[in-house]
Amino acid sequence: GAVVSQHPSRVICKSGTSVKIECRSLDFQATTMFWYRQFPKQSLMLMATSNEGSKATYEQGVEKDKFLINHASLTLSTLTVTSAHPEDSSFYICSARPHRGPYNEQFFGPGTRLTVL
Amino acid sequence: AQKVTQAQTEISVVEKEDVTLDCVYETRDTTYYLFWYKQPPSGELVFLIRRNSFDEQNEISGRYSWNFQKSTSSFNFTITASQVVDSAVYFCARGNEKLTFGTGTRLTIIP
Numbered sequence: 244g245a246v247v248s249q250h251p252s253r254v255i256c257k258s259g260t261s262v263k264i265e266c267r268s269l270d271f272q273a274t275t276m277f278w279y280r281q282f283p284k285q286s287l288m289l290m291a292t293s294n295e296g297s298k299a300t301y302e303q304g305v306e307k308d309k310f311l312i313n314h315a316s317l318t319l320s321t322l323t324v325t326s327a328h329p330e331d332s333s334f335y336i337c338s339a340r341p342h343r344g345p346y347n348e349q350f351f352g353p354g355t356r357l358t359v360l
Numbered sequence: 361a362q363k364v365t366q367a368q369t370e371i372s373v374v375e376k377e378d379v380t381l382d383c384v385y386e387t388r389d390t391t392y393y394l395f396w397y398k399q400p401p402s403g404e405l406v407f408l409i410r411r412n413s414f415d416e417q418n419e420i421s422g423r424y425s426w427n428f429q430k431s432t433s434s435f436n437f438t439i440t441a442s443q444v445v446d447s448a449v450y451f452c453a454r455g456n457e458k459l460t461f462g463t464g465t466r467l468t469i470i471p
Contacts, residue, residue: 351405
């Protein structure tokens with residue numbers, strides 16, 4: 244149980260286009276989902292916390308207009324990278340916290356590798 | 361910011377050797393949780409352990425063991441009799457709702 248999926252797993256796009264990444268909790272409801280970014284050979288950095296039905300909370304230094312997050316249901320959160328540029332190329336990982344369960348429990352998705360040409 | 365420090369960026373050991381990965385954290389919280397994750401080349405994070413700050417008992421799970429020393433703010437991870445499949449990047453993390461990750465240690469097990 245407790246499976247989180249991400250789609251797509253890999254995406255290559257041209258500079259200036261927008262890319263949407265989906266994060267789904269497959270067998271549980273997730274009140275809260277988190278979005279992380281990981282540059283090559285670096286750590287995971289929390290970008291934002293997404294709560295179902297409300298606006299996402301962004302970490303300091305993360306542009307909310309650049310990284311649009313929508314958490315429309317208890318099983319789906321989306322991250323849209325708007326007008327992507329090469330510096331946005333990164334590995335994006337989501338995690339989901341079950342609606343029922345320890346408040347610090349998170350299940351991670353497999354990640355989405357974004358390459359902007 | 362409350363940091364998590366993994367001073368060892370890369371470690372290489374020969375198969376069957378034991379290896380310890382260090383983790384030191386900062387926190388102002390009275391209650392917090394500590395985690396270890398494994399990230400193989402595929403990129404997917406694999407959960408290894410979660411430890412409550414009130415529980416200072418060491419834990420062993422097969423070839424894995426963890427040593428939590430609250431007095432030194434350390435949560436070290438030991439792999440006994442290492443195997444090639446243990447090669448990965450290992451992350452230590454601290455937090456309650458939000459997690460702060462360390463910079464990771466790249467472990468290479470040489471056959």
